[in-house]
Amino acid sequence: MANQSNLIADNIEEYLKQHENKGLLRLLTCGSVDDGKSTLIGRLLYDSKMIFEDQLAAIEQDSKKVGTQGGEVDLALLVDGLQSEREQGITIDVAYRYFSTDRRKFIIADTPGHEQTWSVSQRSVLKRLKRSI
Amino acid sequence: MLNKKQMTHLKQLEAESIHIMREVIAEFDNPAMLYSVGKDSSVMLHLAQKAFYPAPPPFPLVHVDTTWKFREMIEFRDKRAKEVGMELIVHINPQGEEMNISPFEHGSALHTDIMKTEGLKQMLDIYKFDAVFGGARRDEEKSRAKERIYSFRDKHHRWDPKAQRPELWNIYNGRHHKDESIRVFPLSNWTELDIWQYIYLEDIPIPELYFAKEREVVEYGGAKIMVDDNRVSDELRKNSRMEMVRFRTLGCYPLTGAVESAATTLPEIIQEMLLTTTSERQGRVIDQDSSGSMEKKKMEGYF
Ligand SMILES: Nc1nc2c(ncn2[C@@H]2O[C@H](COP(=O)(O)OP(=O)(O)O)[C@@H](O)[C@H]2O)c(=O)[nH]1
Ligand SMILES: [Mg+2]
Numbered sequence: 355m356a357n358q359s360n361l362i363a364d365n366i367e368e369y370l371k372q373h374e375n376k377g378l379l380r381l382l383t384c385g386s387v388d389d390g391k392s393t394l395i396g397r398l399l400y401d402s403k404m405i406f407e408d409q410l411a412a413i414e415q416d417s418k419k420v421g422t423q424g425g426e427v428d429l430a431l432l433v434d435g436l437q438s439e440r441e442q443g444i445t446i447d448v449a450y451r452y453f454s455t456d457r458r459k460f461i462i463a464d465t466p467g468h469e470q471t472w473s474v475s476q477r478s479v480l481k482r483l484k485r486s487i
Numbered sequence: 488m489l490n491k492k493q494m495t496h497l498k499q500l501e502a503e504s505i506h507i508m509r510e511v512i513a514e515f516d517n518p519a520m521l522y523s524v525g526k527d528s529s530v531m532l533h534l535a536q537k538a539f540y541p542a543p544p545p546f547p548l549v550h551v552d553t554t555w556k557f558r559e560m561i562e563f564r565d566k567r568a569k570e571v572g573m574e575l576i577v578h579i580n581p582q583g584e585e586m587n588i589s590p591f592e593h594g595s596a597l598h599t600d601i602m603k604t605e606g607l608k609q610m611l612d613i614y615k616f617d618a619v620f621g622g623a624r625r626d627e628e629k630s631r632a633k634e635r636i637y638s639f640r641d642k643h644h645r646w647d648p649k650a651q652r653p654e655l656w657n658i659y660n661g662r663h664h665k666d667e668s669i670r671v672f673p674l675s676n677w678t679e680l681d682i683w684q685y686i687y688l689e690d691i692p693i694p695e696l697y698f699a700k701e702r703e704v705v706e707y708g709g710a711k712i713m714v715d716d717n718r719v720s721d722e723l724r725k726n727s728r729m730e731m732v733r734f735r736t737l738g739c740y741p742l743t744g745a746v747e748s749a750a751t752t753l754p755e756i757i758q759e760m761l762l763t764t765t766s767e768r769q770g771r772v773i774d775q776d777s778s779g780s781m782e783k784k785k786m787e788g789y790f
Contacts, residue, residue: 362758362761362762363758363762366754366755366757366758367754369761370684370687370754370757373680373684374495374497374684374688375495376495376496377493377495377496378494378495378496378499378500406763406764406765406766407764407765408765408766409766432629433632435628435629435630435632435633435782436630436633436648436649436782437779437782438649446649447633447648447649447651448633449629449632449633450625450632450633450675450676451625451626451632452625452626452676452678454496454678454680458496459496459678459681461676
């Protein structure tokens with residue numbers, strides 16, 4: 355898993371002490387449909403070694419069936435977790451993913467980019483929000 | 488780094504969970520907490536104690552017993568309920584019990600469906616809970632990553648992933664009609680590491696099964712399962728061995744794979760977790776059926 359710190363193997367108590375005092379940062383993706391938001395987040399998780407072997411094996415398998423990469427691994431599948439999202443290759447609803455560095459824990463919300471995917475109730479909330487700003 | 492005014496990530500997660508629990512108690516008539524005896528339930532129970540201290544949490548603990556849980560889990564469950572002074576409601580699907588449903592004989596899918604999902608729905612119908620806390624986390628599984636903290640269920644207890652309500656910042660919408668309910672996940676934003684770190688820092692009691700010990704195990708269904716009682720057939724038991732093992736998650740013993748381990752302390756468990764290359768759900772037969780299996784189970788009413 356993540357946190358490729360040597361301290362984990364060498365001195366776990368010290369590592370735990372360092373990781374008691376982390377900050378927390380929440381961020382979300384914004385952009386039009388197909389801008390590459392989900393792929394970017396998937397790549398971020400992949401590069402920060404947040405993906406377990408069994409999870410990677412599962413998306414490699416799924417990439418052959420439903421991916422947008424012609425059989426190559428589609429990292430957007432790491433966040434597009436619903437069956438219909440995987441089949442359609444788009445994000446329909448928010449996904450929350452997590453990773454952390456030595457200084458911060460991150461909560462990422464990967465959001466859908468097109469208004470049509472929003473339900474009627476979500477759109478009405480959005481409208482009210484826009485009016486109130 | 489953090490300045491003095493900022494709260495650490497664990498303090499922020501704790502505050503968020505406590506806020507969620509208090510919101511639910513303020514808004515719902517008949518809440519309950521699903522207590523599954525594992526590490527996440529242990530943390531959730533601890534947070535509930537903090538949220539309502541010095542009173543005991545104002546709702547019962549409920550447990551859907553499949554009759555195949557590790558015996559140690561049942562002992563631990565009964566002991567903890569007494570210690571925290573909460574009512575414990577246990578439900579076993581009576582039809583399933585009558586049919587003698589067994590994961591060995593009937594397979595994991597049917598067993599889970601009848602003893603867990605059906606049992607849970609029966610219990611909800613009997614007690615008419617309108618809000619049920621569960622210890623699921625979004626980092627556990629890909630369909631869980633899509634779930635709200637207040638997860639709305641229709642009168643058949645079904646989740647509709649395509650009609651989820653907006654949940655903006657910390658504003659939770661608890662409105663519901665009669666017979667509709669919500670599942671509440673106060674640990675949504677916690678990761679496996681957060682859970683272990685918090686257990687370590689707060690010294691939260693968890694079952695011994697998480698710690699490595701010599702246990703009698705045998706290969707079954709691609710995993711190493713523990714011989715927990717004499718319902719393991721003699722045929723199977725012929726090949727059993729004593730090994731140093733522990734469990735990363737707890738469930739029905741025939742469906743829960745043990746991992747070889749020498750970790751006997753919390754720091755050692757955390758160390759092992761951080762160095763492992765597979766997810767905690769890998770040891771569970773239920774999730775490996777197919778890619779969308781958790782989503783499907785949730786749509787049928789599973790937690
Ligand atoms: N060429 C190229 N294609 C990309 C890149 N990032 C994403 N894509 C492709 O753009 C499409 C949409 O990506 P996705 O992540 O689903 O976009 P989203 O709707 O913003 O989440 C997919 O076919 C991706 O494979 C990139 O950096 N370069
Ligand atoms: Mg997307």
